[in-house]
Amino acid sequence: MSLSMQILEILVLVFVAAVALLLLTALTFFIVDRSQHSDAIRRNYPVIGRFRHLFSSLGEFFRQYFFAMDREEMPFNRAQRDWVERAGKGKTNTVAFGSTRGLNIVGTPLFVNSAFPPLQDQYAKTEPLVVGPDTRTPYLAPSIFNISGMSYGALSQPAVRALSRGAAKAGIWINTGEGGLAPHHEEGGCDIVFQIGTAKYGVRNDQGGLDDDKLRAIAEKPHVRMFEVKIAQGAKPGKGGILPGSKVTEEIARVRHIPVGKDSISPNRHPETYDFPSLLAFVAHVREVTGKPTGIKTVMGDKAGIRGLFEEIARQGPDSAPDFITLDGGEGGTGAAPMPLIDLVGMSIREALPRLVDLRDEFGLHDRIRIIASGKLINPGDVAWAIAAGADFVTSARGFMFSLGCIQAMKCNRNTCPTGITTHDPHYQRGLVVEDKEVKVARYADQIREELETIAHSVGVAEPRMMRRNHVRIVQDNSESILMSDLFPPVHPQDAVTLQAT
Numbered sequence: 001m002s003l004s005m006q007i008l009e010i011l012v013l014v015f016v017a018a019v020a021l022l023l024l025t026a027l028t029f030f031i032v033d034r035s036q037h038s039d040a041i042r043r044n045y046p047v048i049g050r051f052r053h054l055f056s057s058l059g060e061f062f063r064q065y066f067f068a069m070d071r072e073e074m075p076f077n078r079a080q081r082d083w084v085e086r087a088g089k090g091k092t093n094t095v096a097f098g099s100t101r102g103l104n105i106v107g108t109p110l111f112v113n114s115a116f117p118p119l120q121d122q123y124a125k126t127e128p129l130v131v132g133p134d135t136r137t138p139y140l141a142p143s144i145f146n147i148s149g150m151s152y153g154a155l156s157q158p159a160v161r162a163l164s165r166g167a168a169k170a171g172i173w174i175n176t177g178e179g180g181l182a183p184h185h186e187e188g189g190c191d192i193v194f195q196i197g198t199a200k201y202g203v204r205n206d207q208g209g210l211d212d213d214k215l216r217a218i219a220e221k222p223h224v225r226m227f228e229v230k231i232a233q234g235a236k237p238g239k240g241g242i243l244p245g246s247k248v249t250e251e252i253a254r255v256r257h258i259p260v261g262k263d264s265i266s267p268n269r270h271p272e273t274y275d276f277p278s279l280l281a282f283v284a285h286v287r288e289v290t291g292k293p294t295g296i297k298t299v300m301g302d303k304a305g306i307r308g309l310f311e312e313i314a315r316q317g318p319d320s321a322p323d324f325i326t327l328d329g330g331e332g333g334t335g336a337a338p339m340p341l342i343d344l345v346g347m348s349i350r351e352a353l354p355r356l357v358d359l360r361d362e363f364g365l366h367d368r369i370r371i372i373a374s375g376k377l378i379n380p381g382d383v384a385w386a387i388a389a390g391a392d393f394v395t396s397a398r399g400f401m402f403s404l405g406c407i408q409a410m411k412c413n414r415n416t417c418p419t420g421i422t423t424h425d426p427h428y429q430r431g432l433v434v435e436d437k438e439v440k441v442a443r444y445a446d447q448i449r450e451e452l453e454t455i456a457h458s459v460g461v462a463e464p465r466m467m468r469r470n471h472v473r474i475v476q477d478n479s480e481s482i483l484m485s486d487l488f489p490p491v492h493p494q495d496a497v498t499l500q501a502t
């Protein structure tokens, strides 16, 4: 038999074997699908029903890459993500042929351009702002835009290192999240805000309470500038959590001060804080032990609810106030949280921020309490809106995750993050090169600040903190826009006037 005939025969045999294997597999699936009880589709449509699962999981990727329009996806659309990516790469963020944004969508902010914007020599620098002026070690915060709380553990080691080094380059702070202070947070030498969660990771005693000696030791580190007592976050207000023992590696255990390999439970609130007086007492205690500005992080459920905090401050006097309030929007969330809490609990930042600012100003605490806004504020327009609404600072978690290369695969809770940001698997972490990403982190922060200034100049003021609510119009459901100052009339007299460039 000739060689070509032999090859043909082998090919036919391989083909027949492949077809037989295929039929055998289909038959096995058919029997399995027909006899299982948990999935009605596969029981009624054996084998074929499996494609539904395949296509719905692949649909996520097809939509992202092929079908979704630039402004369609959630939680962040392609236009928003691309802006961060280009900023991180140092590429120009100019676009051609006009806006792709739907400008008649309810809630869209439109900035009010000035007929006479300041000339370049009239621009002012955004000055550092002091937080906690009466503490033993006030913090002169240099940057208006900073990194929001993300724990080491939720984030990978290279991600935290890149953030820390990028933050140092950009002169911004990084918030540790509730998972304690890891050496990786300190690597870059940037300013650090230490967050105290309900489990008191990093500053806890064996019973899970606050250990003053450990707290003092953290406060003695010069880069640790402020302390934030977290009472709620956007993704899971009112919910604690379990850190499974499998995730409690030796290093995580050392950082968090918990036993290796054992489940660790976070209560759903600080046991010490059961009303506003006890909350203020806890804040005062942390401030006394650390000597550094101490604030709270929360989500606003209702204006009337948080009013009680300000009434209590009014009763006790301004010294009792937290030095800052970080307000998270109910829409926030970087890690794993139950969908009803992510979707349905807590006001969005767009509604809550002006109300909180008004309460602070109504109680005469404008210069006493700094407000830090957080919650899906990842592009310059979002940040400009928050500053105009009355925030003193803006922080972002997911914006900085995008600068690290996050592709919104939304597998942060599965240890299979394809970009190495939220996984402890060294195989995936290999993709995150710290030296490359730290530059992107810094460039992203720089470009946010630069374009924030551009918006400020366009509305006619010399620098972003001079923006007011009458510089922004908000689109209503009849497609017309009205001034934010009409929607949320400002309380502080300073807010009622337009400060023109000097």
Ligand code: SF4
Residues within 6 Å of the ligand: 401, 405, 406, 407, 408, 409, 410, 411, 412, 413, 416, 417, 418, 419, 420, 421, 422
């Ligand atoms: S790439 Fe996906 S899994 Fe990784 S951080 Fe981003 S959203 Fe989470």
